[in-house]
Amino acid sequence: MIARPTPPGGFETRGGRLLVGGRRLDDLAAELGTPFFAYDRRQITDRVADLRAAMPEGLRLHYAVKANPLPDVVAHLSRLVDGLDVASGGELDLALRIQQRADRISFAGPGKTDAELRAAVTAGAAINLESAGEMRRVAGIGAQAGTRPRVAVRVNPLFELRQSGMRMGGGAKPFGVDEEQVPALLRELAGLDLEFLGFHVFAGSQILDEEVLAECLARTVELVVRLSADSPTPPRYANLGGGFGIPYFPGERPLDLGRVGEALAGPLAEGRRACPEAEFAIELGRYLVGEAGLYVTRVVDRKVSRGKTFLVTDGGLHHHLALSGNFGQVIRKNYPLAVDGRLDEAAAAPVDVVGCLCTPLDRLGDNVALPAAAPGDLLVVFQSGAYGASASPTAFLGHPAPAEILL
Ligand SMILES: Cc1ncc(COP(=O)(O)O)c(C=O)c1O
DSSP states (O other), X not given: OOXXXXXXXXXXXXXXXXXXXXXXXXXXXXXXXXXXXXXXXXXXXXXXXXXXXXXXXXXEEEEEGGGOOOHHHHHHHHTTSSEEEEOSHHHXXXXXXXXXXXXXXXXXXXXXXXXXXXXXXHHTOEEEEOSHHHHHHHHHHHHHHXXXXXXXXXXXXXXXXXXXXXXXXXXXXXXXXXXXXXHHHHXXXXXXXXXXXXEEEOOEEOBOOHHHHHHHHHHHXXXXXXXXXXXXXXXXXXXXXXXXXXXXXXXXXXXXXXXXXXXXXXXXXXXXXXXXXXXXXXXXXHXXXXXXXXXXXXXEXXXXXXXXXXXXXXXXXXXXXXXXXXXXXXXXXXXXEEETTOTTSOOOSOEEEEOSSSSTTOEEEEEEOOOOOOTTOXXXXXXXXXXXXXXXXXXXXGOOOOEEEEO
């Protein structure tokens, strides 16, 4: 007996079919065409509520827009969270259009151009400084504009994550100012016409181990406290980053938020005692949206090549690079897949699922046990709400961009 694949996540099912926001996928496919991404508003709302309940009281929650910049998703989240973190002039424009309060927007990322910095300074968004050079440029732009820029210092910590999908702090990094250089930078900052807000640290991403995550956040609080001794004014803002992961692959399990919240309570209380004026925040991307999204493709062909069965779909890496294993993974693993309308059927012999691009990189699933699917069926990819369409080479081979919808 081959096991029946169970769809993960919080999607409702009816009669072997998946629903997003109460809508059937085949109805959505008829309306939008395939492939498309569908995001479930309720799951995003519930996710924020679960986080608020589990994290220590008063810890601010920001959304990292890069995870899913669909305007409807950003607008929905902007009503639920305390701030939006942007990583480009384009994301800044989007955030300003959606949420008029620039004091709730922070802008991080290496290589900010003068034009991007000017836009942030003029709007009054907080700029997370990535280097001394950037700090001097921001001060110059502020002087020209007759505005005092609001800045925080992004710190590249000395510590490295014990385990993480993507390390963004520790060692030599293009992100932030090395911890040991921060006191000197703060002395220079004190002599410039800049409004100092506090610190930003982002040590890494896609952490699924509660202990590692809590330790990383605790060490970040300690770092902020240490650096505050050299601040020109007491920090009012301490963005601890995040890195909360979601389970993508077999054997991975969801984070136990309660354990993270409990472990963070003590260190955060210490941080608040040492920096009483600081608002502590975490900034999350994929954790807020990743599990709430599906990528839906249609099976176009079923063929056998030298004993191996291929399901060929109209989707592919041009819409969902991460699914194909080409967005930071070392070894390709399968995202959870299902065949809509056949959720209650047992799995048949394993198949390879591929996309419509003429490249061997375009793989959606290797050796997956799915119910027998035929051309016309809808092949569904779970865990697709973050780093999907906007993180994929959508112009590659001239196929149309996928539709995206929040329901
Ligand atoms: C500065 C910063 N903040 C937030 C994020 C969001 O990470 P995630 O989607 O894993 O939560 C990233 C991801 O690279 C980042 O670089």
